[in-house]
């Protein structure tokens with residue numbers, strides 16, 4: 272079976288830092304209408320306007336899977352850890368915090384809905400811990416000069432109402448660094464710039480709110496690698512222009528009611544495929560050509576329906 276080369280990007284849609292976690296303020300279920308963009312919603316629109324409509328306009332559910340929820344758990348523990356005094360940011364302390372934070376996850380409706388058996392629940396906790404411990408592969412947290420964690424931003428960027436939550440703002444050599452945790456797979460070179468756009472947007476928002484441009488923007492792919500870039504007026508202007516274009520397109524689509532589908536390998540993982548004829552046709556075509564994973568949720572349903 273041929274696996275499409277773009278398949279790894281599918282998993283990033285489950286990353287809490289491009290989904291539930293960083294989009295909490297911009298959660299479309301929180302308030303009616305499309306009043307702002309977040310990095311998650313802007314990225315979702317760029318991937319497929321039709322999918323964006325289902326999620327952000329129609330507010331159809333898109334429940335997170337185990338990988339996303341384990342990432343959310345890891346984010347929470349790291350948030351608590353980095354709020355500790357530097358000398359206390361140890362793995363032992365992280366384990367204590369994980370134990371303290373666990374009930375939040377265990378009692379979460381999305382986690383309960385997964386209905387994991389004991390083995391799967393153990394594997395879930397192990398994955399969460401691996402992500403937490405993955406921080407030490409990337410940095411020594413006792414040396415990080417943390418200015419803020421989970422900092423909300425709510426501002427206008429390039430004429431676009433923008434909201435989000437920044438995982439961490441650090442100080443390096445007296446200047447701010449925007450840091451974001453990622454528990455999904457680190458991007459290949461092809462997708463590096465697109466991923467960095469998210470933290471550059473946060474840098475633009477922090478600059479708008481504080482009047483000072485951060486020096487650096489970093490993505491910490493836990494247990495894997497750091498993907499970072501310098502922040503300068505040109506890079507901020509580029510992501511701001513893209514955001515303004517996305518906003519204009521969103522407004523135009525909302526006015527016309529036409530949201531173009533962007534079919535491709537992601538359709539096999541799309542929670543709205545059954546409401547999207549073009550997407551279902553794409554999944555069928557790929558299945559026939561042996562170019563889709565048989566364990567992707569849409570294919571599993573498709574095969575069950577035809578069994």
Ligand code: SF4
Pocket residue numbers: 319320321322532533534535537538541542543544547549550551
């Ligand atoms: S099935 Fe594909 S084209 Fe349709 S909404 Fe989902 S991602 Fe977009």
